[in-house]
Amino acid sequence: MEKERGLLIVLSGPSGVGKGTVRKAFMQNAEEVQYSISVTTRKPREGEVNGVDYFFKSHEEFENMIENNKLLEYAHYVGNYYGTPVDYVEETLQSGKDVLLEIEVQGAKQVRKHFPEGAFIFLMPPSLSELRNRIVNRGTESTDLIDNRMGVAKDEIELIDQYDYIVENDQVELACERIHAIITAEHLRRDRLAHKYKNVTEV
Ligand SMILES: Nc1ncnc2c1ncn2[C@@H]1O[C@H](COP(=O)(O)OP(=O)(O)OP(=O)(O)O)[C@@H](O)[C@H]1O
Numbered sequence: 001m002e003k004e005r006g007l008l009i010v011l012s013g014p015s016g017v018g019k020g021t022v023r024k025a026f027m028q029n030a031e032e033v034q035y036s037i038s039v040t041t042r043k044p045r046e047g048e049v050n051g052v053d054y055f056f057k058s059h060e061e062f063e064n065m066i067e068n069n070k071l072l073e074y075a076h077y078v079g080n081y082y083g084t085p086v087d088y089v090e091e092t093l094q095s096g097k098d099v100l101l102e103i104e105v106q107g108a109k110q111v112r113k114h115f116p117e118g119a120f121i122f123l124m125p126p127s128l129s130e131l132r133n134r135i136v137n138r139g140t141e142s143t144d145l146i147d148n149r150m151g152v153a154k155d156e157i158e159l160i161d162q163y164d165y166i167v168e169n170d171q172v173e174l175a176c177e178r179i180h181a182i183i184t185a186e187h188l189r190r191d192r193l194a195h196k197y198k199n200v201t202e203v
């Protein structure tokens with residue numbers, strides 16, 4: 001029997017809401033889910049490792065990837081390119097494993113066109129002031145860049161209706177539990193659509 005394709009999970013939300021933090025915590029207890037490492041032209045932050053946090057590329061290299069259709073989606077965000085390598089996503093889904101993308105909203109919109117059946121999750125901050133506190137306390141951006149990211153965040157939050165699920169990131173552990181529950185429910189829904197429980201439910 002042919003193996004069932006994996007589920008594509010998209011985790012999006014404004015900069016600083018905690019996508020990376022939640023994703024890393026979530027992945028510790030999700031062996032069935034593979035994280036898709038993005039490509040970016042942004043310079044590595046202190047401690048970031050090429051091939052682990054991102055594949056760091058020059059503008060020219062990134063634009064070559066666009067031209068050669070190597071990206072499932074990409075976006076220009078606050079001065080840099082970010083994108084998802086398409087081959088990894090396709091091969092992993094084909095092998096039956098779920099794939100998690102952690103991307104901003106323009107990219108998520110593009111992915112929806114290719115994967116309408118994916119699970120699209122929007123991570124929400126408890127408040128805008130808490131969002132700013134989180135970016136400031138992370139200490140990785142200048143004040144100007146923080147202002148840029150906060151400006152974009154307000155527009156991003158307005159796109160919340162385009163998502164299947166909203167998860168508040170008040171506490172990392174709770175956010176992870178909510179995401180686990182969503183994925184379990186999505187698998188059960190797909191099984192039901194595939195008539196997996198036909199014999200049990202038929203009277
Ligand atoms: N639930 C939480 N409560 C308090 N602080 C949090 C929570 N989640 C994440 N943080 C903190 O908020 C900051 C931003 O988190 P993180 O870098 O994961 O956000 P992000 O959404 O991935 O940001 P970006 O989109 O800019 O990459 C970090 O310093 C992180 O430790």
Ligand SMILES: Nc1nc2c(ncn2[C@@H]2O[C@H](COP(=O)(O)O)[C@@H](O)[C@H]2O)c(=O)[nH]1
Nearest residue numbers: 015038039074075082083084102103104107
């Ligand atoms: N459209 C895409 N957005 C991505 C991708 N990888 C990360 N991101 C998002 O970009 C911003 C900024 O990230 P940072 O690491 O510079 O803080 C953030 O919202 C990320 O989620 C991608 O492949 N495509």
